Amino acid sequence: MTAMQRAYDHVRDCILSGRFSPSERLGEVTIATELGVSRTPVREALRNLAADGFLELRPHVGAIVRPWNFEELYSSFVIRADIEAQAAAHAARRITKEEIEELAALCDLMERESDHDESPAPQSRSTLNRQLHLRILQISGLPHAERTATQLMDLAVLTMTFNQFDEEEVHRSNSDHRILLHAFRLKDDLLAHSVMRTHILTAAAILRAGEETPQ
Amino acid sequence: MTAMQRAYDHVRDCILSGRFSPSERLGEVTIATELGVSRTPVREALRNLAADGFLELRPHVGAIVRPWNFEELYSSFVIRADIEAQAAAHAARRITKEEIEELAALCDLMERESDHDESPAPQSRSTLNRQLHLRILQISGLPHAERTATQLMDLAVLTMTFNQFDEEEVHRSNSDHRILLHAFRLKDDLLAHSVMRTHILTAAAILRAGEETPQ
DNA sequence: GGTTGACGCAATGCATACAATCCTGCTCTT
DNA sequence: AAGAGCAGGATTGTATGCATTGCGTCAACC
Numbered sequence: 001m002t003a004m005q006r007a008y009d010h011v012r013d014c015i016l017s018g019r020f021s022p023s024e025r026l027g028e029v030t031i032a033t034e035l036g037v038s039r040t041p042v043r044e045a046l047r048n049l050a051a052d053g054f055l056e057l058r059p060h061v062g063a064i065v066r067p068w069n070f071e072e073l074y075s076s077f078v079i080r081a082d083i084e085a086q087a088a089a090h091a092a093r094r095i096t097k098e099e100i101e102e103l104a105a106l107c108d109l110m111e112r113e114s115d116h117d118e119s120p121a122p123q124s125r126s127t128l129n130r131q132l133h134l135r136i137l138q139i140s141g142l143p144h145a146e147r148t149a150t151q152l153m154d155l156a157v158l159t160m161t162f163n164q165f166d167e168e169e170v171h172r173s174n175s176d177h178r179i180l181l182h183a184f185r186l187k188d189d190l191l192a193h194s195v196m197r198t199h200i201l202t203a204a205a206i207l208r209a210g211e212e213t214p215q
Numbered sequence: 216m217t218a219m220q221r222a223y224d225h226v227r228d229c230i231l232s233g234r235f236s237p238s239e240r241l242g243e244v245t246i247a248t249e250l251g252v253s254r255t256p257v258r259e260a261l262r263n264l265a266a267d268g269f270l271e272l273r274p275h276v277g278a279i280v281r282p283w284n285f286e287e288l289y290s291s292f293v294i295r296a297d298i299e300a301q302a303a304a305h306a307a308r309r310i311t312k313e314e315i316e317e318l319a320a321l322c323d324l325m326e327r328e329s330d331h332d333e334s335p336a337p338q339s340r341s342t343l344n345r346q347l348h349l350r351i352l353q354i355s356g357l358p359h360a361e362r363t364a365t366q367l368m369d370l371a372v373l374t375m376t377f378n379q380f381d382e383e384e385v386h387r388s389n390s391d392h393r394i395l396l397h398a399f400r401l402k403d404d405l406l407a408h409s410v411m412r413t414h415i416l417t418a419a420a421i422l423r424a425g426e427e428t429p430q
Numbered sequence: 431g432g433t434t435g436a437c438g439c440a441a442t443g444c445a446t447a448c449a450a451t452c453c454t455g456c457t458c459t460t
Numbered sequence: 461a462a463g464a465g466c467a468g469g470a471t472t473g474t475a476t477g478c479a480t481t482g483c484g485t486c487a488a489c490c
Binding site (some may be wrong): 002025026043044047048051071072076078079082083085086141142143144145151152157165 | 263294358
C-alpha cells in the first residue's frame with residue numbers, strides 16, 4: 001500500500017463519513033501532517049480525487065469538497081441508466097454460458113443474504129451489487145462504458161450508505177437481476193436494455209422519494 | 216502557463232501526432248529532460264493524461280500509451296450518443312431564448328466557414344463543433360453529463376484529425392444542428408433526443424466506413 | 431538444455447527545500 | 461464610511477536528492 005493510496009482512502013473516507021463537510025477547504029499540508037507523510041503523495045491523491053469527482057481543485061486556494069446537491073446526484077443516475085442499459089444490450093449479444101453462470105452465482109449470493117433478515121454485513125449487498133454491474137459492463141465489450149459507469153457508481157455509493165433500501169425494494173431489485181439474467185440467456189438485447197434502464201431509474205426514484213420527504 | 220500544462224500538452228500532442236506509438240513506454244526523466252523541466256510537473260502531467268484516458272500507468276514500470284483499437288473508439292461514440300441525447304432532451308426543456316440565440320450564432324459561424332471552400336483554419340470547425348456540444352451539455356443542467364461527455368469528446372478528437380468529413384457529410388452535420396435548434400425553440404425534448412442521437416451515431420458510422428475500407 | 435535463483439540497474443515513490451503566486455486583512459486616504 | 465493599495469501570510473508550483481521496488485540478465489544448478 002503506497003502513501004498516495006493511504007491518503008486517497010483517508011480523504012475519501014473523511015468525505016463519505018461527513019468529517020469533511022461540503023465546501024470545506026482542504027490544504028495539502030493539513031492532510032500531510034495529519035497522516036505523517038510528505039506533501040507529494042497527498043498532492044497526488046488530491047488530484048486523483050478531483051479526477052474522480054470528489055473534490056474540486058482551486059489553484060492557490062485549496063481543494064474544496066465538491067458540494068453534491070440532490071440534482072447532482074440524480075443526474076448521475078440518469079446518465080448511468082443510459083450507459084448501463086446500452087452495456088446490457090451489448091452484453092446480451094456477446095455473453096457466454098460460463099459468464100451467465102458466473103452472474104447467476106452472484107445473484108444467488110445476494111438473494112441468500114436477503115433471506116437472512118439479520119444481515120451479517122450491511123454493506124455486503126452493495127458490494128455484491130457493484131460486482132454484478134461491473135461484470136456486466138466488462139462483458140459488454142465497451143471499455144468506455146466500464147470506465148465512466150464505474151466512476152459514477154463509486155460516486156453514488158456516497159449516498160447509498162445513507163439511503164438504504166427496505167425489504168420490498170431489495171426484493172424488487174433481486175427480481176430485476178433475475179429478469180436480466182433471463183434476457184441474457186435468451187440473448188434478448190432489447191429486454192436487457194429496458195430492464196437495466198428501469199432497474200437504475202427505479203433506484204433513482206427511490207432515492208428521490210427518500211430525499212424529498214425529510215424536507 | 217505552468218510547466219505541468221506544457222508537459223501535458225507536449226505529451227498529448229506527441230500521442231496524437233503519432234510520435235509516441237501505442238504501447239510505447241514513457242519514462243518521466245525522458246520527457247523531463249526533453250522539455251528542460253523537473254520530473255515533478257511531468258509526473259503530474261502523466262497522471263492527468265492517465266485520468267483522461269490517454270495513458271495507462273503501471274507502478275514501477277512507467278506510463279504506456281493506451282492502445283486504442285477501433286472497438287475502443289467506436290464504443291466511445293456509442294456511449295456519447297446516449298449521454299448527449301439525454302442532455303439534449305433536458306436542455307430542450309430548460310433552454311432560454313438567449314441561449315438559443317447563442318447556439319444559433321455558433322451554427323452561423325460553422326456554416327459560413329463551410330461555404331468558403333478554402334477553409335482558412337482546418338481545425339476551426341472541430342473547435343466550433345466542440346463548443347456547440349459543450350454548451351448544450353452545460354445547458355442540460357446535468358453536471359455529470361458534461362463531465363463524462365467532454366472526456367469522451369476530447370478522446371475522440373484523436374482520430375477526427377485523421378478522418379475528415381467530406382463536403383456532403385459536413386452539410387449533413389450542419390443540417391443536424393439546425394434541426395436541433397428547431398427542436399430547442401419548440402421545446403421538443405423527444406425530437407432533440409433523437410436528433411442528437413442520430414447526429415453522433417452518424418459520425419460513428421462514417422468513422423467506421425473510413426476505418427474499414429483501408430484494410 | 432531448460433529452469434530457477436540472485437544480483438544489478440533503472441525507474442518510480444517519497445521527502446524536503448525553495449520560488450512564485452495569490453488571497454486576506456489592515457491601514458490609509460478620500 | 462467606503463474603497464483602494466500594500467504588506468504579510470498562506471498555498472501551490474517546481475526542483476532535487478534519497479529510498480524503494482520491480483524487471484532484466486546472467487549464471488549456476490537441476
